[in-house]
Amino acid sequence: AAVFNWPDPLLDTLEDQLYLPGISASSELALDCLARDGSTVAAQWLRLAYHDMANHNSTTGTGGMDASILFEFTRPQDIGVGMFESLSDFAFSSNEYVGLADSIAMGAINAVIDCGGPVIPFRGGRIDATVAGPATVPEPQQDLASHIASFKAQGFNQTEMIMLVACGHSLGGVRKVDFPLIVTENVPTGIQTFALTVGFDNTLVHEYLNSTTENVLVVGSNITTRSDLRIFSSDNNVTMQRLASSTTFNTVCADLIGRMIDTVPSSVTLTDVIEPFNYKVTKTFLFPQNGSLTFLASLRIISSRNARTPTITMFWKERTGSFCPPKGCSVGTSDDTVADSSFLAQLKGVPFFDLFSFNASIDLKTSISHFWFEANDNDGSTPFVVDNNGANYTIHQDVVLYDPLRSDTSNPFSVLVVGVKGPGSNPSVTALTTLSGSDIPFTTSKTSVFTLDPSLPPADGYTFYSSSISHIGQLISSNTIHATINGTAYSRWVPSLDIG
Numbered sequence: 001a002a003v004f005n006w007p008d009p010l011l012d013t014l015e016d017q018l019y020l021p022g023i024s025a026s027s028e029l030a031l032d033c034l035a036r037d038g039s040t041v042a043a044q045w046l047r048l049a050y051h052d053m054a055n056h057n058s059t060t061g062t063g064g065m066d067a068s069i070l071f072e073f074t075r076p077q078d079i080g081v082g083m084f085e086s087l088s089d090f091a092f093s094s095n096e097y098v099g100l101a102d103s104i105a106m107g108a109i110n111a112v113i114d115c116g117g118p119v120i121p122f123r124g125g126r127i128d129a130t131v132a133g134p135a136t137v138p139e140p141q142q143d144l145a146s147h148i149a150s151f152k153a154q155g156f157n158q159t160e161m162i163m164l165v166a167c168g169h170s171l172g173g174v175r176k177v178d179f180p181l182i183v184t185e186n187v188p189t190g191i192q193t194f195a196l197t198v199g200f201d202n203t204l205v206h207e208y209l210n211s212t213t214e215n216v217l218v219v220g221s222n223i224t225t226r227s228d229l230r231i232f233s234s235d236n237n238v239t240m241q242r243l244a245s246s247t248t249f250n251t252v253c254a255d256l257i258g259r260m261i262d263t264v265p266s267s268v269t270l271t272d273v274i275e276p277f278n279y280k281v282t283k284t285f286l287f288p289q290n291g292s293l294t295f296l297a298s299l300r301i302i303s304s305r306n307a308r309t310p311t312i313t314m315f316w317k318e319r320t321g322s323f324c325p326p327k328g329c330s331v332g333t334s335d336d337t338v339a340d341s342s343f344l345a346q347l348k349g350v351p352f353f354d355l356f357s358f359n360a361s362i363d364l365k366t367s368i369s370h371f372w373f374e375a376n377d378n379d380g381s382t383p384f385v386v387d388n389n390g391a392n393y394t395i396h397q398d399v400v401l402y403d404p405l406r407s408d409t410s411n412p413f414s415v416l417v418v419g420v421k422g423p424g425s426n427p428s429v430t431a432l433t434t435l436s437g438s439d440i441p442f443t444t445s446k447t448s449v450f451t452l453d454p455s456l457p458p459a460d461g462y463t464f465y466s467s468s469i470s471h472i473g474q475l476i477s478s479n480t481i482h483a484t485i486n487g488t489a490y491s492r493w494v495p496s497l498d499i500g
């Protein structure tokens with residue numbers, strides 16, 4: 001599994017989106033296999049993911065899960081209201097480090113579990129395309145040889161093609177409005193579902209094998225568009241018979257949908273599988289306040305329901321000089337709450353998280369270089385040290401600090417304030433802000449320049465610079481502050497602008 005060495009913006013964001021509810025639509029919107037447009041949100045997300053992947057070419061190593069579907073969804077082969085709706089579901093999930101393609105992939109794994117299917121491992125790091133890919137999504141009127149060739153190009157052999165189509169067509173169905181030549185009879189809901197059950201299971205396999213299926217891609221009156229029939233029967237039903245076991249179906253689908261979402265251009269390297277992190281440092285802020293440096297941090301740990309809540313102490317060491325006792329300065333928790341976990345986290349045995357907050361007052365002169373925690377289970381055992389896998393949580397600099405208290409992040413006009421140590425020698429300070437909105441391409445970046453702010457007098461050895469960002473109709477999804485001071489470059493990722 002991926003190891004989290006703080007700070008790691010990509011893993012940090014993806015792990016939040018996977019395992020905390022409410023961070024991304026992916027963990028919430030499709031829960032309980034929610035109905036939408038006569039089908040389900042989950043069915044729409046799974047089809048979106050397949051269509052995004054379907055222009056992979058395994059020979060040239062191009063295409064795959066790269067969100068190129070954002071530039072393709074108006075093509076006839078991608079027809080359906082679910083395409084843009086699903087893309088819009090993920091419009092607010094990207095930031096500087098995480099793209100739409102990771103959200104589409106995450107949508108696919110949540111789609112499957114939200115409808116009762118198996119857990120599929122998630123890797124991150126997909127890179128978003130900036131243009132459309134080739135129009136290579138298979139269509140129902142194509143012959144079997146074309147479909148075998150399409151899937152081969154995508155990296156799946158004939159047996160895997162049968163399996164992947166059966167897995168995909170476990171959910172949803174065909175809409176009459178989009179495919180009037182396929183759904184020829186009147187259907188009250190406007191959609192002819194592939195199977196009688198809504199959830200992710202192998203009912204469609206059983207209905208196919210015992211000839212009760214109403215899947216129009218198998219028994220529709222238009223013989224030309226019976227693509228599922230041609231595919232499912234292409235090995236004399238040997239594979240479909242294997243899928244009649246629900247255990248086999250789940251194992252096969254987890255494997256193949258997993259391979260589907262991990263199909264990326266050869267230039268992309270995905271992370272290791274991201275499991276819930278045992279310890280996660282979040283919400284760190286360091287800023288001057290009333291003659292000291294205030295350092296805020298939270299430590300999130302996986303809660304084990306029956307164990308006693310540990311006592312956690314945060315320690316830190318000076319940046320220069322000496323101030324702290326030999327073991328380091330320390331502070332206890334300022335708050336201790338329980339945070340809900342996502343459905344996926346719960347399926348992985350994480351019922352909820354414990355969140356410990358710290359508010360340390362740091363000596364201004366000696367400052368802080370790194371911090372770590374000790375967790376004491378209060379049962380006589382040796383306290384456990386949480387130190388970023390032995391590397392300590394390092395604060396690389398205290399020269400350029402984002403100041404959450406002097407900033408004003410009320411929408412849609414935000415004023416970001418940065419404190420620069422010293423009297424200020426015309427530093428160059430900019431911020432790269434990622435903004436998300438519902439207009440394509442959803443995510444845009446803006447570089448803003450900070451200027452000396454006369455309304456904020458110098459204090460505690462810092463000079464304050466501010467920059468206003470107007471973001472009407474858009475949310476700020478992340479910021480990286482860049483500064484050059486006396487020839488030295490500094491940067492600081494600020495994932496969240498607010499302390500709360």
Ligand code: HEM
Nearest residue numbers: 039043044046047050080138139140164168172173174175
């Ligand atoms: C030869 C290959 C395939 C063909 C010709 C095909 C064709 C179709 C068609 C015509 C629809 C109806 C779309 C609509 O009315 O909105 C559909 C729906 C769907 N397809 Fe496929 N498909 C293929 C492979 C796959 C694969 C590999 C997956 C995923 C692993 C998949 C997942 C889905 C899902 C989930 C739906 C339901 C969408 C909804 O209800 O909104 N399909 N497919």
